[in-house]
Amino acid sequence: MTTEPRRAVLGQNQYGKAETRVVRISRNGTTHHLKDLNVSVSLSGDMDDVHLTGSNANVLTTDATKNTVFAFAKEHGIASAEEFGMRLARHFVSSQESIRSARIRVEEYAWDRIGAPDADGARHSFVRAGRETRTAEIHHDGEGWEVVSGLEGLVVLNSTDSEFHGYVKDRYTTLPETRDRVLATEVNARWRYAGTGLDWDASYARAREHLLHAFAATYSYSLQQTLYAMGARVVEHLPEVEEIRLSLPNKHHFLVDLGPFGLKNDNEVYYAADRPYGLIEATVLRDGAEQRIPVHPARP
Amino acid sequence: MTTEPRRAVLGQNQYGKAETRVVRISRNGTTHHLKDLNVSVSLSGDMDDVHLTGSNANVLTTDATKNTVFAFAKEHGIASAEEFGMRLARHFVSSQESIRSARIRVEEYAWDRIGAPDADGARHSFVRAGRETRTAEIHHDGEGWEVVSGLEGLVVLNSTDSEFHGYVKDRYTTLPETRDRVLATEVNARWRYAGTGLDWDASYARAREHLLHAFAATYSYSLQQTLYAMGARVVEHLPEVEEIRLSLPNKHHFLVDLGPFGLKNDNEVYYAADRPYGLIEATVLRDGAEQRIPVHPARP
Amino acid sequence: MTTEPRRAVLGQNQYGKAETRVVRISRNGTTHHLKDLNVSVSLSGDMDDVHLTGSNANVLTTDATKNTVFAFAKEHGIASAEEFGMRLARHFVSSQESIRSARIRVEEYAWDRIGAPDADGARHSFVRAGRETRTAEIHHDGEGWEVVSGLEGLVVLNSTDSEFHGYVKDRYTTLPETRDRVLATEVNARWRYAGTGLDWDASYARAREHLLHAFAATYSYSLQQTLYAMGARVVEHLPEVEEIRLSLPNKHHFLVDLGPFGLKNDNEVYYAADRPYGLIEATVLRDGAEQRIPVHPARP
Amino acid sequence: MTTEPRRAVLGQNQYGKAETRVVRISRNGTTHHLKDLNVSVSLSGDMDDVHLTGSNANVLTTDATKNTVFAFAKEHGIASAEEFGMRLARHFVSSQESIRSARIRVEEYAWDRIGAPDADGARHSFVRAGRETRTAEIHHDGEGWEVVSGLEGLVVLNSTDSEFHGYVKDRYTTLPETRDRVLATEVNARWRYAGTGLDWDASYARAREHLLHAFAATYSYSLQQTLYAMGARVVEHLPEVEEIRLSLPNKHHFLVDLGPFGLKNDNEVYYAADRPYGLIEATVLRDGAEQRIPVHPARP
Secondary structure, three states, rough: OOOOOOOOEEEEEEEEEOEEEEEEEEEEOOOEEEEEEEEEEEEEEEHHHHHHHHHOOOOEEEHHHHHHHHHHHHHHHOHHHHHHHHHHHHHHHHHOOOEEEEEEEEEEEEEEOOOOOOOOOOOOOOEEEEOOOOEEEEEEOOOEEEEEEEEEEEEEEEOOOOOOOOOOOOOOOOOOOEEOOOEEEEEEEEEEEOOOOOOOOHHHHHHHHHHHHHHHHHHHEEEEHHHHHHHHHHHHHHHHHEEEEEEEEOEEEEEOOOOOHOOOOOOEEEEEOOOEEEEEEEEEEEEOOOOOOOOOOOOO | OOOOOOEEEEEEEEEEEEEEEEEEEEEOOOOEEEEEEEEEEEEEOOOOOHOOOOEEEEEOOHHHHHHHHHHHHHHHHHOHHHHHHHHHHHHHHHHHOOOEEEEEEEEEEOOOEEEOOOOOOOEEEEEEOOEEEEEEEEEEEOOOOEEEEEEEEEEEOOOOEEEEEEOOOOOOOOOOOEEOEEEEEEEEEEEEOOOOOOOOHHHHHHHHHHHHHHHOOEEEOHHHHHHHHHHHHHHHEEEEEEEEEEEEEEEEEEEEOHHHHHHHHHHEEEEEEOEEEEEEEEEEEEEOOOOOOOOOOOOO | OOOOOOOOOHHHEEEEEEOEEEEEEEEEOOOOEEEEEEEEEEEEEEEEEHHHHHOOOOOOOOHOOOOHHHHHHHHHOOOOOOHHHHHHHHHHHOOOOOEEEEEEEEEEEOOOEEOOOOOOOOEEEEOOOOOOOOEEEEEOOOOEEEEEEEEEEEEEEEEOEEOOOOOOOOOOOOOOOEEEOOOOEEEEEEEEOOOOOHHHHHHHHHHHHHHHHHHOOOOOOOOHHHHHHHHHHHHHHHOOEEEEEEEEOOOOOEEEEOHHHHOOOOOOOEEEOOOOOOEEEEEEEOOOOOOOOOOOOOOO | OOOOOOEEEEEEEEEEEEEEEEEEEEEEEEEEEEEEEEEEEEEEEEEHHHOOOOOOOOOOOHHHHHHHHHHHHHHHHHOOOOHHHHHHHHHHHHHEEOOOOOOOEEEEEEEEOOOOOOOOEEEOOEEEEEOOEEEEEEEEEEOOEEEEEEEEEEEEOOOOOOOOOEEEOOOOOOOOOOOOOOEEEEEEEEEEEEEOOHHHHHHHHHHHHHHHHHHOOOOOOOHHHHHHHHHHHHHOOOEEEEEEEEEEOOOOOEEEEOOOOOOOOOOEEEHHHHHOOOEEEEEEEOOOOOOOOOOOOOOO
């Protein structure tokens, strides 16, 4: 009896330059505007040869994709993360026969202005703002578009209006029920748009605002319930959004037992724990929409 | 004309306790053994109520899943990351009617022994070893199993035997071709097993060894070629592996231009860059196998 | 000839619990207030025995110092990072004979309120604010006090009004001179107070404001000049401050060469580099004051 | 009454390029050798003008110091981190009149070879080794030298032979005494050399070995005792070392209470905690030596 030797074949593959840090300054007289992006390019197409034989005949270098990011920032400006990402994706797919699809991932960092205009009315000083990172992921295959925007690292906390009880008690359950706890999380959200001709910055601002509002306004019996309220509010108020995926680590704030010191802790003193943490993840969709945001986000 | 109000519905969802850091010490006389894991539990099932109404009647608490990790480490020991993850997954799915599937993600940290046995033959001193993290991800839905093992952060470098030329030259291409470059990457790999009754630690050691060997032995014309050689070697040498997904950041080492100082850089002095970096990703499969490892890895 | 065996002796030593994460919530009716601190305790005193023989007779456990942080948050509240740190330092030095001095390091994380009060006028929802961390380091030896406050991670950028030229040209100098560059840095500042009976939060806000103002208002010929302007402004406007130590990484924004693509980069497109970075550090003092802030900050 | 306006003056200051990542490859036939360093340069001298007026006439650019790192790697090679740092320091102080002292900080990353030589006897494949970073800090003022070498991030664990009891019990003490605990720490060490004409790599290897040996061999009643044993062993066995500063976070491994699950935890299952952590720091000196290593290490 002979054993057939095992043969390996190539599956899904993609390549590109990750994390090109481009800053674009535009001037309106003495008032400057700033766009601060981290752009990752990922391309797929006829790439069998480069994997199997090392022939680079079909390969646009990752270095060239980086150069394209910088050149496009000059040639076309950066109207928004989404618009910029779409322009890059269209370019790669339409200009290189070997490239069939492009995925552009953008992180955007926010800046506020420092102080009032100076004596000349000039405004060109900035301070990094906020703790969250705005994200946009654009996929284009030459025909269709998929635009998924989002944010990461938006940390929020309710100091009351959160209960947790009525759960399953198995052999390993020791958690006491509570009628008043701190509920804190780091909002990581990605939402998919129905179309493409949007005011992306305005839509982002609205989504962020609705997420914050729903978190604050929900009297919570579980973090799942709060998550759903946040997602549903975005889906119901933004007609341009088809679905939203939320990943919410439960940033536990444990009530410290002060009994040994003869003190009563009346929901005043908490220990903010790092690990382990609950992790609650779900998609909320417009009724009738198709779920297409992958469960796990792209890296980087 | 009236507009139908938009209605939101719940999509895919999962929850659990992430990053429970469990260390298990077992004693064989005065010789101690150590398993050092970071375990994340993620459960799915009949969870509509908790999202829609806040009822926790179907919810096993994430705190209880953490307790289960610790209790199982005592009751069953930790034979391997994979075996431990499978035991946990089976428990959650089989013991709670509302839970239909479980995903267990394990990171394992390696330790070496310090020095020789002491006067009494005792061996209970350890030093953390290696830079890579071993990973295992187990999915179980009450019937089938999926076991994906891997490693992250294995940094390797070839100081020669790497060329890069013959690529597409578009308007934005400025990279000079090279016949001798440094090729360095951080190996991030996940491989899926055909079955479950394995010596997991031995299989991991073999996969790691083949990855290193293929990286070192491949005369490279592109990182894609090296990637494929690494993946194919694992698939061809490990009959238990169906597919492997590799994500290889190109850790660029740029030759420093010493010309301005009147010096010639004969492939001696390099600048190790951080960002941006090329990112090459692909799956290599056994011919006939189905590609099931998701493109992007789970977090955490 | 015989060689005297070398003998080791104990030098400066300190110990304590680092990074106790305490969150204090206080209620004014339905309006809640939040203090979010990371407290590190470091104690010195008669600790020869514990090092030389392992006798713990003089050792207050680090666990007890952690408990004290939590208990004091209940018993005394947290008026400010500085006041809280002073209370802790006084306690450890005055209550334990073996402890001669205490150093308390506090990091404070800022939170903003989310939205307007709800229907009941309740205000108990928060979002983490800003990117900088406020710091306070208190040293007390039973008699004197040293209070050094500061901030870390305040990232700022001027998109013009920065030149760099006229520097030394040695054999290794290749940098072209410039009359218009982006100047960006991450402000890390520590300032020492002359006394202790202060409105600490107000003083912090003023220092932060003056740092931002001086950064924005200085037409800069070097980052050193900007640093000095920032430090001098704090020293000159805050009579309570004796000296300030600034550590400013030059977050280089390099103008991208777009010439190869037939494009002119008129100070529009920059590459934000990570490493290497210039690092400019200096102390600015009130004329007549003594320099006492150590060159390198304490960890953690 | 009039108030004298407050006047600011410049205190201690320094500047340079931080974190230049230089990799030097040298070839001995087909066997390659690799040095992988992260070099930070910090210079002091006649720098009043640049701070007070922005004149750069005395300023060697940080860019030129970076170039010097690369050029010296070519011109002189990298025999060791210490030798390379000394050469750089001497250059800056001796070649620029305005520069009076230089501090060079080097991090070194270790690599192992992959596998055996190939068919041609070639050896040019490497894998990053170990978790610790070797450090060297050189200070030179034109006359004297100070060389402080060290390591960071060496994580070690004893699974027994550690007790902790007999400590002070104050009102806030709740920790139970123990006769058998896990003792784990991350060794961060810096040692100062008496002279300069040494085999630096051999001395580093000896120091590391003695630290590991003393950690493993000490039956411990406190982490302070273990720290002292480690430091004393280095001082007593390395005649070239004057003093050593150790900073040891107590990486707590807490025994998990399995009682609620009807299980007994016989020192088998531990929870590896992140924060807070004990932090034990001390200097050990050769009897008669002067303590000169600063309490807190330089950054970066």
